[in-house]
Amino acid sequence: MIGPTFRTRLSIAAGVVLAMTAWSAQAESIEPPDARASFSASAAGVQIYACEYDANHVLGWTFRQPRATLFDDHGVAVIEHSAGPSWEARDGSRIEGRVLVQTPSDAPGSVPQLLLRARSTGAPGQLSPVRYVQRVKTMGGAKPSAPCTVEHESGSSPYIATYVFYQ
Numbered sequence: 001m002i003g004p005t006f007r008t009r010l011s012i013a014a015g016v017v018l019a020m021t022a023w024s025a026q027a028e029s030i031e032p033p034d035a036r037a038s039f040s041a042s043a044a045g046v047q048i049y050a051c052e053y054d055a056n057h058v059l060g061w062t063f064r065q066p067r068a069t070l071f072d073d074h075g076v077a078v079i080e081h082s083a084g085p086s087w088e089a090r091d092g093s094r095i096e097g098r099v100l101v102q103t104p105s106d107a108p109g110s111v112p113q114l115l116l117r118a119r120s121t122g123a124p125g126q127l128s129p130v131r132y133v134q135r136v137k138t139m140g141g142a143k144p145s146a147p148c149t150v151e152h153e154s155g156s157s158p159y160i161a162t163y164v165f166y167q
Contacts, residue, residue, distance in 0.1 A: 032132035041070035051148030094122025
């Protein structure tokens with residue numbers, strides 16, 4: 001029996017590489033499944049960190065929470081973003097999110113881009129039908145560059161991002 005030709009083996013190898021690449025890209029996608037974009041808002045705020053000991057008893061910055069204001073296309077503040085993570089609109093509607101996927105930001109030294117699953121925790125309104133939140137176009141927000149030297153010390157880094165809300 002004659003084995004596969006070099007060309008056949010090369011074709012099989014190329015197919016395996018393409019399949020792996022497609023799977024990897026799909027695994028890292030932050031596109032929500034079966035959802036449509038409802039609206040987006042630009043955020044400006046800070047990522048807050050605390051100086052804490054790690055398992056090796058070394059002090060380092062640990063993420064605690066975001067604090068940001070989201071603005072509509074006209075520059076009007078429409079949503080507050082804080083711990084949870086959570087988003088609260090001016091009409092009292094509120095959602096909390098759970099990170100499903102994250103990918104590195106296109107901007108070095110920035111917080112990652114995220115896809116979060118959302119659930120309503122407030123009054124009916126603008127945010128109540130939201131099922132997913134996407135954080136994209138992130139810039140800044142990484143751990144403070146200054147070393148932390150005092151346990152429980154607080155530090156923050158400014159960041160901007162675009163949040164897309166999906167139904």
